[in-house]
Amino acid sequence: MMISRVLVADLPRHVGGHVRVAGWVHRRRRLKSVTFLVIRDRTGLAQVVLTEPGGPPEETVVEVEGLVTVNPQAPGGLELTGPSVGLLSEPAEPPPFDLYRPTVQATLPTVLDNAAVALRHPRLKEAFTVAAASVAGFRSALDGLGFTETQTPKIVSSATESGANVFGIDYFGKRAFLAQSPQFYKQALTGVFERVYEIGPVFRAEPHDTARHLAQYTSLDAELGFIDDHHDVMAVLREAIAGMAAAVPSAEVVVPEEIPEIHFAAAQELIARLSGEDPRGEPDLAPAHERLLSDWARREHGSEFLFVTGYPMAKRPFYTHPDPERPEYSNSFDLLFRGLELVTGGQRLHRHADYVAALAARGESAEPYRDYLAVFAHGMPPHGGFALGLERWTARLLGLPNVRQATLFPRDLHRLTP
Amino acid sequence: MMISRVLVADLPRHVGGHVRVAGWVHRRRRLKSVTFLVIRDRTGLAQVVLTEPGGPPEETVVEVEGLVTVNPQAPGGLELTGPSVGLLSEPAEPPPFDLYRPTVQATLPTVLDNAAVALRHPRLKEAFTVAAASVAGFRSALDGLGFTETQTPKIVSSATESGANVFGIDYFGKRAFLAQSPQFYKQALTGVFERVYEIGPVFRAEPHDTARHLAQYTSLDAELGFIDDHHDVMAVLREAIAGMAAAVPSAEVVVPEEIPEIHFAAAQELIARLSGEDPRGEPDLAPAHERLLSDWARREHGSEFLFVTGYPMAKRPFYTHPDPERPEYSNSFDLLFRGLELVTGGQRLHRHADYVAALAARGESAEPYRDYLAVFAHGMPPHGGFALGLERWTARLLGLPNVRQATLFPRDLHRLTP
Incomplete structure (x- = not known):
């Protein structure tokens, strides 16, 4: 009977013991009378000392039995001595780039072309450990607030957000x-x-x-009923973001109890004052102005997050709820994080008559929205919600310049594989 | 300042207090001198006693302030008396069927055509509370076993499972x-x-x-490396299923510590003995035979679950790992649950040369699998996994005859809306 596998991270508990580890040969370093193998498993790196010449090449999958020995010079302070190495799987060819170097020496397209191998690199893999933790933190926060997780159709009969930018499908001979x-x-x-x-x-x-467009991304969507206005949605979003940040303590992001908020109209005045430009009359914020506001929030409020509320109705989708006091503005918000819009949300219309009127006012036909409108004929609570792109969050959190670095196998205008 | 909302389930903690509840008028019952409103929120039903005539019709969204009063005859033993009722949203038309009756009096197609309203019925909604809990239980079990959650592309350049049954997409002018x-x-x-x-x-x-085919379903997929064979996968699956069952205690499903297992060859002999039919030579199990085996497992092992292992290689996909001792059989399994296949899984090939040989032996071109094969050129651990359909699990757990009853908005050959 083989002894059971010990993970690299657990080796310190086995000093002086005979163990079996399994993983990849991360690095093979052949010296005159000794070969060092660095073994990589999902928890870390461990050094193995071979006194015979040779040893398998990088990315060979091995299991190694040996004695856990203290060596302050070894990575992690431990190494396996007197090892016997078993081959589980031998590479058919060497990796397209060295995975043992501190950073991958390849362009992003080459990395993405070889994603399944490139992701083995601890630095490239990190984004996805962070993404997984973030998603868990998001769920945990919303579960605690009485939310139910759902799965809904990804094949639909008409475009939801706008007619443009949709992929068409042949659905049993019908257009979808x-x-x-x-x-x-x-x-x-x-x-x-x-x-x-x-x-x-x-x-x-x-x-x-x-650097920030993907043809497929992971959306964290939430929606809640029985709200007074968008501020109830923002309060839930704050908890969700706090849950995500708490799940990634290494990122050291502080989510204030009260995220500072500025109304769109006030934001435009502030931008005019700070930049000398006059954005008034523009229905949206330019990226440079988002950065300006973000910097201001950090300076004035010590916050990396800033809510901009009350975007003009003109630039928001037809289902957006207007501000009852100033109906040219909406009960909507963006959440800026480190200079970039991270989340969009707001209160939605909830009355059937309001939907009919909103579509009519925009000169849109109600027909493509038939199923959508039908729902509102049957008593819908005042509600609102938000959507957050996971890859954008991860990229921003880790300072990755391209959202593809936070996507396992990105899809974009030019990329359909691997 | 309005008093904050109390959920119906929390009313017992407020007896004698003045509270506000919010929800839908589930039922309006007008008697001579009194009207009873039953209010439905996400946690339950509460009775409101109006001493004035009238009261809003079913599915009106309301908020009600009143005194929490003990009344053993009221549903839940409590009611709100001396209420003031505020209208949050009025239905534009009555629901397509009564939601207050114990069961919905409509055919499945009518229910599905009106899903967004039908799902408000507590009996129809239940499947999705169970599904959400099951998914949480699945995750919790696998998180505890060191798994990482991932998000992968849903748009691919070639069919993965077989050439048939794929939806084509126009991907920026390319076929996907x-x-x-x-x-x-x-x-x-x-x-x-x-x-x-x-x-x-x-x-x-x-x-x-x-009753069991969907064009889109939710797949719970897992895969793990460094296995000896498919039994390591089955052990993880057992934990995942146990986690799902534990998350739905009301279903009272017992997952044995050791799920009984029967090899495909032995299963065929058993079927021959039990049924008088002789299925030997068949490469798969007929649905009737799956039921027979399930009944046998319940009788002989007191288990609602049964692993059938070692399906013939002929019926398994090319990436299936053969049984090293009997290469006509595979290191694969199905998990039967209450007479039906619930999960399929097994050990996969992990050596590049084995993939090349497997495709060649089947006379398949390696070209559509180029990206797939490339991964195995770089040292992959022995691995295996499984896939479980969430809707099938929920339907089976609750005894729903049609998998669409466990799908919020099903997609099938004839259904693309709502």
Whole structure:
């Protein structure tokens, strides 16, 4: 009977013991009379000392039995001595780039072309450990607030967010589309569960080849009923973000109890004052102005997060609830994080007549929205919600310049594989 | 300042107090001198006693302030008296069927056509509370076993499971497909994280209109490296299922510490003995035989679960690992639950040369699998995994005859809306 496997991270508990580790040969270093193998498993790196020449090449999958020996010069202060090495799987060819160097020496396209191998590099892998923890933190926060997790259709009969940027599907001979968001479904489900979230793929046929556009990304969507206005949504979002940040303590992000808030109109005045430019009349914020506001929030409020509320109705989707006091503005918000919009959300219309009027006012036909409107004929609570892109969060949290570095196998205008 | 909302389930803690509840008018019952409103929120039903005539119709969204009064005859033993009722949202039309009756009096197609309203019915909603809990239990079990959650592409360049039953997409002018499973990605990621799971949509262009086929369903996928054989996968699956069952205590499902196991060859002999039929020579089990085996496991082992292992290689996908002792059989398994296959899984090939040989032996071109094969050129650990359909689990757990009853907004051969 073989002794059971010990993970590298658990080796300190086995000093002086005979153990078996398993993993990849991360690095083979052949000296005159000794070969050092660094073994990588999912928990870390461990050195193995071979006194015979040779030893298997990098990325060979091995199991190693040996004595756990203290050596202050070894990585982690321990090494396996007197080892016997068993080969579990031998590479058919060497990796396209060295995985044992501190950073991968390859361009991003080469890294992405070889993602399944590149991701083995501890530095490249980190983003996805962070993403997994973030998602768990998001769920934990919303579960604690009485939310129900849902799964909704990704194949839909009409575009939800706008006619543009949708992927068409041949659906048993009918024309269908990939869902750009679960917007319709999460709203409808506030009528069932009151509070719902969904974590799943959304699809945008983005014709832009930039550092922040993806054709598929993971959207963290939440929606809640029985709100007074968008501030109830912002309060839930604050808890969700706090849960995500708490799940990644190494990132040391502080989410204030009260995230500072500035109204769109006040933000434009502030931008005018700070920059000398005059953005008034513009219905949205320019990226440079988002950065300016973010810097201001850090300076004035010590916060890396800033809510901008009350975006003009003109630039928000038809389901947005207007500000009852100033109906040219909306009960909506963006959450800026480190200079970039991270989350969009707000209160939605909830009355059937308001939907009919909103579509009419925009000169849009109600027909493509038939199923959507039908829901509001049956008594829907005042509600609102938000959507947050997981890859954008992870990239921003870790300071990754390209959102593809926070996507396991990105899809974009030019990339459909691997 | 309005008093804050109390959920119906929390009313017993407020007897004698003045509270505000909010929800839907589940039932309005007008008697001569009094009207009873039953209010439904996400936690339950509460009776409100109006001494004035009238009261809003069913499915009106209301908030009600009143005194929490003990009344043994009221549902839950409590009611709100001396209420003031505020209207939050009025229905534009009555619901397509009564939601207050013990069961919905409508055919399944009518229910599904009106899903967003139908799901408000407590009996129809239950499946999705169970599904959400099950998913949480699955995650919790695998998180505890060192798994990493992942998100992988749903748009792929070639079919993963077989050429048939894929939905085609126009991907920026290129031909692409909706992923039938995350098989390729989860295997590749055992090379990165060793142990991964993904909970997400998968897509099958099933031309069958049956009670168990869906065009989109939620697949709970797991894959783990450094296994000896499929029994290590089965042990993890047992923990995952136990986690799911524990998360739904009301279902009272017992998952044995050791789920009984029967080899495919022995299962065929047993079927021959029990049924008088002789299935030997057949490469798979017929549904009737799965039921027979399930009944046998319940009788002989007191278990609602049964592993059938060692399915013939002929019926398993090319990436299946053969049984080293009897290479016509595979290191694979199905898990039967209450007469039906619930999970399929097994050990996969992990050596590059074995993949090349397996495709050649089946006369398949390696070209569509280029990215898939490339992963195995770089040292992959022995690994295996499984996939479990969430809707099938929920339907089986609750005894729902049609898997659509466990799907919020089903997609099938004939259904693309709502």
